Amino acid sequence: MTTQDDVAGKNVDKLNENLAKVEDLSQRLIQALASRKPANPTLNAPSQDIFVKAAHSYWSEMLENPGRIYEKQLEYWGKSVRHFLDAQQALMRGTAPESEEPDPLGGDKRFANPLWNSHPYFRYIKQQYALNSQAIERALDEIDEDLPPKDRKRLDYFVRQIIDMMSPTNFLGTNPDALERAVETEGESLVKGLENLIADLEANNGELVVRLADDRAFVLGENIASTPGEVVYRNHMMELIQYAPTTDEVHATPIVIFPPWINKFYILDLKPENSLIKWITDQGYTLFVVSWINADTSHADIGMEDYIEDGFLTAIREVKAITGQKQVNAVGYCIAGTTLHLTLALMAKRGDKSVKSATFFTALTDFSEQGEFTPFLQDDFIDGIEAEVAAQGVLRSFIMGRTMSFLRSRDLIYQPAVRHYMMGEAPPAFDLLYWNGDGSNLPGRMTVQYLRGLCQRNEFVTSGFEICGERLHISDVTVPIMAVTCETDHIAAWKDCYRGFQQTGAKDRTFIVSESGHIAGIVNPPTKKKYGHFTNDDLSGDADAWIAGATRHEGSWWPRWEAWLAKRSGKMVPARAPGDSDHKPLAPAPGTYVRRKATI
Structure with a gap:
């Protein structure tokens, strides 16, 4: 017969056994930190x-x-x-x-x-x-x-x-x-927590980056980023993916999406039910998406001009060649939206009319108000970044990641750390958080150009931003444009996006505010019926006047954007298979560049 003392003794033995494991794990911890x-x-x-x-x-x-x-x-x-x-x-x-x-x-x-x-x-x-x-x-x-x-x-x-x-x-x-x-758990939660801590340190060269999602739960091209397509062009900056059509006919004018290179492009293709990439192809469009290289030390001297010339302009050129069209509809998200503005201004200077319309997702151009990034855009911090990239060649992914996380430190640092390290819990199998942890390094030269010239000196909307042999100004942008911003966006506040949008030279302008934040406001499929959006054709007043006169609409902005896009996409033509005789498929989507991890 088992007595209460026997049970208590076994519990104590189990506790001591687990505590002994903690001693063994300490050696791995020391090695990871070294x-x-x-x-x-x-x-x-x-x-x-x-x-x-x-x-x-x-x-x-x-x-x-x-x-x-x-x-x-x-x-x-x-x-x-x-x-x-x-x-x-x-x-x-x-x-x-x-x-x-x-x-x-x-x-x-x-x-x-x-x-x-x-x-x-x-x-x-x-x-x-x-x-x-x-x-x-x-x-x-x-x-x-x-x-x-x-x-x-x-x-x-x-x-x-x-x-x-x-x-x-x-x-x-x-x-x-x-x-x-x-x-x-008789101390087992502490052992698991320490194992989790050591695993995170080992995965990030001794740097503590709290893992937010179970990275074993996702495989690119299988249960995430799985929309069919082919890499049809590759250079030192990017891979160009053309997605397979899902309709018999498509609009003549193709779409090319430029995602931010701070993160990977597959935020727009997490899973079929919330994939903007799949949804666009289902509406009858030929869609191309750029997948940027994950920078390493060899990319230290890559600047904004390289992203424009070898990224944006090259992608547009290749899309035109593959489809046989003279124009494309371009989309830029976040920093790629900022750079798309620069590209359009440069194209205007050069007389290049290859872009028929442009759409911007949460894209800043006027940095006169720095919002929640104010602490990180002053000289002491930027001086530190300059010293960092001078030593490393790149701005390492974990630095950008922790900066973003500290803007929401309770939700993205402390509470996950408590669950992961003190409670011994495994991180959840959550695709959005998996993507969030799959960061990219930023080339040193590009980082400094962006922070000094655009963020600090705000040159694009003031004196002009000198690049590619031209002085570019926001007023140079004259093609038909639409901006989609997000109501609670803490990275690119919608009012700041609106202020820059007003200063463009375009006569055909549409502005939308989606409910929710920087990601959820964009990745908002119509089937979810979750977040609404606001519209107002009057862009003459300030942001407060705009929202006061805006009309709220139920549901996603995606169909409204597609209706706007359809008018600028030409007649219907037979669907196009990825590539052509000069652009043979190099790899199936999502490609090879997206698989490169930031390991520096």
């Missing part, structure tokens, strides 16, 4: 100048109004002591009493475990974290208004990063979910 090639340290934090300015501003406020500062400090001290005394009494009673004060973190899913309210220890930690956060936020609010707006915005960003980083949920000893899981 291979780390860290980024330039300037990219890890802002210049100390901003904190000196903030401290000076706070000190000035204290000298001018010391009573208010002392009042806030005494309030903080009083609450801290009261929380400590309450916790002491609650520990003696064994339970936490009901509080008459409103829960400052109510609704925060990080603190959903009932122990945060019922257990004296965890309740005290939660209350003190909330109090500390409030004190820091108040101190930030009280900084003198003489601090420049950009510095205030940067300070606000980094202060909130510190607040999120110091959440007690991020540490094993103060996370009841992780501690409960460790006890329930």
Whole structure:
């Protein structure tokens, strides 16, 4: 007969066994960290100048109004002591009493475990974290208004990063979910968590990049990026994919899509039911998509001019040759939309009329307002990037990836890290997050050109951006254009996209705001019936006036775009098989370049 003591003994033995595994794994951890090639340290934090300015501003406020500062400090001290005394009494009673004060973190899913309210220890930690956060936020609010707006915005960003980083949920000893899981699994969750941590470090040369999706669940060309097609052209910059027709006839004028080279193109072809690529072919179009090379050190001197000449203009030339058409309809997404504007301006200078219409997905051209990227577009950070690319030849993928992730650090860094490393959970099989983790390096020269000339100096909409032997301006763009932006986009805010769109020289202009964000607002198939969109033909006012007069439409913007495109795509002709006698298929879609990983 098994006694309770026997069960307890076995549990302790299992726990000790798992803890011993942790000791063994520590050697792998040390080896993984030894291979780390860290980024330039300037990219890890802002210049100390901003904190000196903030401290000076706070000190000035204290000298001018010391009573208010002392009042806030005494309030903080009083609450801290009261929380400590309450916790002491609650520990003696064994339970936490009901509080008459409103829960400052109510609704925060990080603190959903009932122990945060019922257990004296965890309740005290939660209350003190909330109090500390409030004190820091108040101190930030009280900084003198003489601090420049950009510095205030940067300070606000980094202060909130510190607040999120110091959440007690991020540490094993103060996370009841992780501690409960460790006890329930007899320590196995800690072993699995450490294995997950080491695997992520080993996969990224010792750099900690939290894996967001199970990369074993997806195979390119099989259950993701699986729309049939062929690579029909390849050079040192890109592969050109022509997709197989799904209709007997197609519009005469082909479409060529230029995706961003910060990420891989298959965000537009994740799976059949939400693939824009498949949907376009199903509507009766000959579709080409560019798949950019994943840069390595040999691409250090590749600049924006190479993307324009050997990417955009070459792709347009080859599409015309394959289809026998004089014009194409072009699409540019994100940074490729920005570059498509530059390309159109250059083509106007050269008298090249190869583009019949252009569509831009979440594309910025006017960077006078830098939005959430303000902290990363100041000289100290850009100086660090210049030093990084000078040393490495490229801006390594993990640097761009972590920058994007820190804009949503709770959702994209801390909570996945807690689940992955402290709870021992495997990441989900989620195609969007898999794509998000499949990043690309950026060529050094191109990175600096983009950040200095376009983002910082905003030359394309002011004095003109010099490239390819021409000075290009947004007003040079005159072809029929449509812009699709996203209402909650934190990367390319729709109001900023609108401001640049207004400055084009085009007379035929259509502007759309899709609901949701940078990805979900674009990858929004009609069958989902999920997000609506806004339209307004009056582009004369500012963004606030535009949205105030806009009409909301149910469902995806895709059919509205297709109706606009159909009018600019010519008559119907027999469907075209990929390639021709001069462009024999080189590889089936999604091609070979897309499979190259950012391993530097």
